[in-house]
Amino acid sequence: MKLRCIDGLDPAGAASGAKGHVGFPGALNMGIDEALVEGVASGRSLPTLRFYSWSPPCVTIGYFQSMKDEVDLDACTAFGVDAVRRVTGGGAVFHDAEITYSLVVPEGSPLSPSDILVSYERICDGLVRGLALLGVAAAFAPINDLHSGGRKISGNAQTRKKGCLLQHGTLLLDLDVERMFRVLKVPAEKMRGRLVEDVKARVTSLRSLCGREIRWGEAALALGAGFQESWAPLGIELFRDALSPAEMAAARRIAAGKYSAPEWNLKR
16 A cells, blocks of 8 residues: 655755754644545545644644633633644643644555554554654553653544544654643642643653654654554555645635634534
């Protein structure tokens, strides 16, 4: 199976591991993922692995969550942070110093068996191998996380719709817990300090594990190689590509009509 790998890196960025990449607003990132699901479902797009970032930073909430319960929208406005609802489940996530990926493949492919746990492990093995290329030992932690040194470094979520699997996940390049809790709501102000310390104890980043800054482009190249290494025995061949003008047009339409709309983001 041919599978596109879209990383948005220019040739200089790809060669040097420099950032070489421009992030998108939260609504557009979600719009691109949905446009790819539509494209793969209709046969207009090949199965796609995409690496991306967020500009400005963004909070995403799970499909079943309440935006007003999880996110301090006034703080988001004050700090220039987007907020958007995902189509996948799970909890609220603050996207800032990280690399995010999404994968869209038809159901029935080697990466989307009917057993969801097997699917998670099979997909996340590419992350494990990519991290190994950066010198980081990590392991899959069911149901959908990756841990290194006993702490979480990646969270993942998936949904299946229109005959396709969509999985997206994050890999933390750095971690600023205080910044995160400026925009996420906590049950009581006096709990904030305790929650900050709890997250610091449970979650880690590539900067912490490697003892240096891992730039976005460097991480994208390593993860792409890790996915290729992991999936080659399944008969999957990755090749670098870019989003087509038609895909971007569809993504912008979906972002404007759905992921920017209060009816979507603020519904319970």
